[in-house]
Amino acid sequence: MDYDWNFGILWEYRGMLWQGVLTTMRIVGLSVVLGIVIGMLLTPLRMSDHAILRWPATAIIEVFRSAPPLVLVVWSYYCLPILTGLTLPGYWTSVVAISLYSGVYFAEIFRSGVQAVDRGLIEAAHSVGMSRLLILKRIIIPLAFLRIMPPFTGQCIMAIKNSVLGSYIAVGEILYEGQRLSTHTFRPLEILTFVALFFIFTIMPLSLVAGAIERRVYRRYFRR
Amino acid sequence: MAGPQSPILSIQDLKKSYGPVEVLKGISFDVFPRQVVGLLGRSGSGKSTLLRCLNFLEIPNSGRILLENEEVGVDSSQARRRPHPAGVLARQRRQMAMVFQNFNLWPHMTVIENVIEGPVRVLGLSQEEARAGAMRLLRDVGMEHKADQYPIRLSGGQQQRVAIARALAMRPKLMLFDEPTSSLDPELVAEVLRVMRDLAEAGTTMLVVTHEMAFARDVCDRVMLLHEGRLIEAGPPREVMLESQNPIAASFFAGLRGEAAMSEGS
Ligand SMILES: Nc1ncnc2c1ncn2[C@@H]1O[C@H](COP(=O)(O)OP(=O)(O)O)[C@@H](O)[C@H]1O
Ligand SMILES: [Mg+2]
Numbered sequence: 001m002d003y004d005w006n007f008g009i010l011w012e013y014r015g016m017l018w019q020g021v022l023t024t025m026r027i028v029g030l031s032v033v034l035g036i037v038i039g040m041l042l043t044p045l046r047m048s049d050h051a052i053l054r055w056p057a058t059a060i061i062e063v064f065r066s067a068p069p070l071v072l073v074v075w076s077y078y079c080l081p082i083l084t085g086l087t088l089p090g091y092w093t094s095v096v097a098i099s100l101y102s103g104v105y106f107a108e109i110f111r112s113g114v115q116a117v118d119r120g121l122i123e124a125a126h127s128v129g130m131s132r133l134l135i136l137k138r139i140i141i142p143l144a145f146l147r148i149m150p151p152f153t154g155q156c157i158m159a160i161k162n163s164v165l166g167s168y169i170a171v172g173e174i175l176y177e178g179q180r181l182s183t184h185t186f187r188p189l190e191i192l193t194f195v196a197l198f199f200i201f202t203i204m205p206l207s208l209v210a211g212a213i214e215r216r217v218y219r220r221y222f223r224r
Numbered sequence: 225m226a227g228p229q230s231p232i233l234s235i236q237d238l239k240k241s242y243g244p245v246e247v248l249k250g251i252s253f254d255v256f257p258r259q260v261v262g263l264l265g266r267s268g269s270g271k272s273t274l275l276r277c278l279n280f281l282e283i284p285n286s287g288r289i290l291l292e293n294e295e296v297g298v299d300s301s302q303a304r305r306r307p308h309p310a311g312v313l314a315r316q317r318r319q320m321a322m323v324f325q326n327f328n329l330w331p332h333m334t335v336i337e338n339v340i341e342g343p344v345r346v347l348g349l350s351q352e353e354a355r356a357g358a359m360r361l362l363r364d365v366g367m368e369h370k371a372d373q374y375p376i377r378l379s380g381g382q383q384q385r386v387a388i389a390r391a392l393a394m395r396p397k398l399m400l401f402d403e404p405t406s407s408l409d410p411e412l413v414a415e416v417l418r419v420m421r422d423l424a425e426a427g428t429t430m431l432v433v434t435h436e437m438a439f440a441r442d443v444c445d446r447v448m449l450l451h452e453g454r455l456i457e458a459g460p461p462r463e464v465m466l467e468s469q470n471p472i473a474a475s476f477f478a479g480l481r482g483e484a485a486m487s488e489g490s
Contacts, residue, residue: 123281124387126330128342129318129393131310138345142332221331221374 009187010194017191020177021198027095027163027173032156034099039106059105064104064217070165073099094166102159109151113144145196146217153210157203174198230293231256232398233278233320234332235354238287240270240277247273248284248353249453257396258427262440262461264477265450274400274450278431279317282416291316292397318346321391326401327383329375329390335362336371339390344449347394354393365419381412405436437480441465449473 010017045057064072076097081087088096117140125135145152167176178195182188231254240248247270255261265271276282278289280297289296296316298305308316329338339361340354349357362368365385375383384404393400401420405413417439424430424443434440440447440460449457449464449472457464457473465477466484474481 118328120324120326120328121330124322124324124330124390126281126314127279127317127320128390129314129320129346130342131314135344138341139330143330146332221376223376 003189005190006187008192009185009190013181013185013191016177016181017174017194019171023091024163024173025174025175027091027098027166027171028048028160030095031098031102032159034095035106035159038099038103039110041187042103042107043110043114046107047114055164059109061104064100065108067101068100069162069214070168071114072101072167073165090169090171093169094171098159098162098165101162101224102113102155105155105158106152109148109155110144110153113148113185116147117143132142146221149210149214149217153214157207160199160206161201168190229257231290232292234288234290234293235278236290238274238277239483240282240284246276247453251287251450251453251455253448253455253458255429255431257429258444260424260428260430260432260443262444262447263431263433263450264435264476266442266445268452270453271450272402275322275400275431275433278400279320279322280313281322291319296320302339304439314346315411318342318394319397320400321394321396322400322402323387323391323404324386325406327375327380327387328482329383329387331375332473334372334374335367335378335386337405338375338386339393342390342394358389358393361392362386364392364422365389365457366415379412380408380437381415384408384416388419388423392423399423401430401434403433403435421487437465437477441480449476451476 041060042057045053046061048054048057067075073094076088077090077093080093094184096103114168121139122135130138163173164175166173167179170176174195182191185191233255235251235253238248238251239246251274252378253261261276264272273282277284278296283297288300294316295301297313298307307313311483329335330341336355336358339358340349340351343349343354344351345356359368359371362371365388367385367389369381370378370382372387378386388399388404404420405416408416413436417436420430420432420439421443432440432444444461446459447461447464448455449468449470451472457468457470459468464473465480468474468477
């Protein structure tokens with residue numbers, strides 16, 4: 001291939017690219033935090049003994065799990081303002097849509113973690129006279145968390161990948177800025193390669209570190 | 225040993241059903257201070273259910289459980305049974321600390337953390353106080369050298385000894401054991417029975433579900449035979465295990481009686 005690579009272009013437009021990277025990181029940070037909050041709110045409802053609480057939570061989870069995240073983002077952007085009269089900027093629309101999408105997955109992950117806690121360990125806590133709140137805090141939540149580390153980190157990584165969906169509604173995150181720059185400079189190869197490498201070099205170390213931590217945790221507490 | 229005083233634990237006509245199946249069909253017995261009572265019976269006869277009803281891990285359908293004359297779990301003196309507030313039930317539960325067949329040590333806490341969890345969080349002891357007490361208990365069960373290990377690094381016998389220390393740390397009025405050696409490899413059974421024997425000699429009040437016939441015969445002051453949800457025999461180990469004419473008892477203890485006859489014959 002006879003292409004005259006010019007990576008200098010990245011340096012030339014570093015300001016724009018940096019803005020894109022920052023926006024991406026903000027979307028990821030916010031949607032992971034909000035997603036965890038949504039998950040923590042939905043989990044006890046989804047696990048409630050009362051059908052009045054369990055049903056709505058289950059419905060929300062199933063609905064948001066069944067839509068492609070891109071559809072959620074685009075639908076929220078065009079339809080929510082019409083339905084509610086409330087117009088959010090594209091940035092916030094994508095944060096909210098991605099948070100909800102991650103949140104219902106976090107809820108299911110948290111639930112599986114709580115269910116994986118051995119009943120006997122909870123009974124042992126009852127038999128030393130611990131209160132329900134104390135058992136939740138000292139036994140169920142820590143053990144559930146150790147158990148769900150792999151799906152939990154997987155879902156965080158999915159939130160990073162989903163952050164690019166904002167580009168579809170013109171949110172200036174790294175993919176959108178990259179595309180804009182490539183048409184402006186006629187240098188898509190350099191710029192889009194940079195965008196791809198940005199994600200690969202963010203996600204790969206994250207999943208390697210997460211995997212190492214998971215193995216350590218497993219060896220320490222769970223493996224004979 | 226007959227109890228001259230009033231019983232620590234008094235069970236009156238306890239019944240428990242799962243759906244249409246009645247698992248406990250009216251159980252009554254007393255446990256007196258410093259007594260070691262063995263609860264024997266075939267698998268499925270309701271031994272675990274009975275033990276779990278005592279500290280309300282299962283809620284009995286009717287009957288009364290009195291711990292030093294205080295009703296456990298509910299107040300049934302009125303026409304309607306009223307559950308105790310959670311705090312009262314929690315206190316009653318720790319006064320009858322339970323040792324489980326599967327140890328149930330918390331895997332995310334070290335040995336010493338397992339033992340001090342209750343004393344610190346429930347009894348409100350300081351860390352130092354609780355640790356000092358826990359180290360004494362761990363020494364008693366021969367586990368002080370593993371204080372900072374995680375449970376997964378211990379053998380089953382070691383885990384069960386730690387579980388006993390954890391139960392003792394709550395200073396219970398009596399100890400409940402649900403087949404404490406049944407999930408252990410045979411070579412590890414003796415070390416746990418040794419600890420239980422020491423406890424018995426030190427005057428700990430114990431209610432023990434077990435299949436260890438020699439332990440029941442030698443250590444228990446009294447044994448009870450549970451069959452299909454009823455206590456069909458109760459009394460001193462020799463009488464129940466070797467001499468009872470009840471056909472169910474005779475068949476349940478047939479192996480033991482055979483051995484006894486052999487050793488007398490030789
Ligand atoms: N949670 C439960 N639901 C329904 N049946 C149960 C439950 N727990 C125990 N049982 C039944 O109660 C009977 C007594 O069980 P259990 O108390 O565990 O016996 P044991 O400890 O003497 O082996 C068994 O037939 C068992 O199947
Ligand atoms: Mg049992």
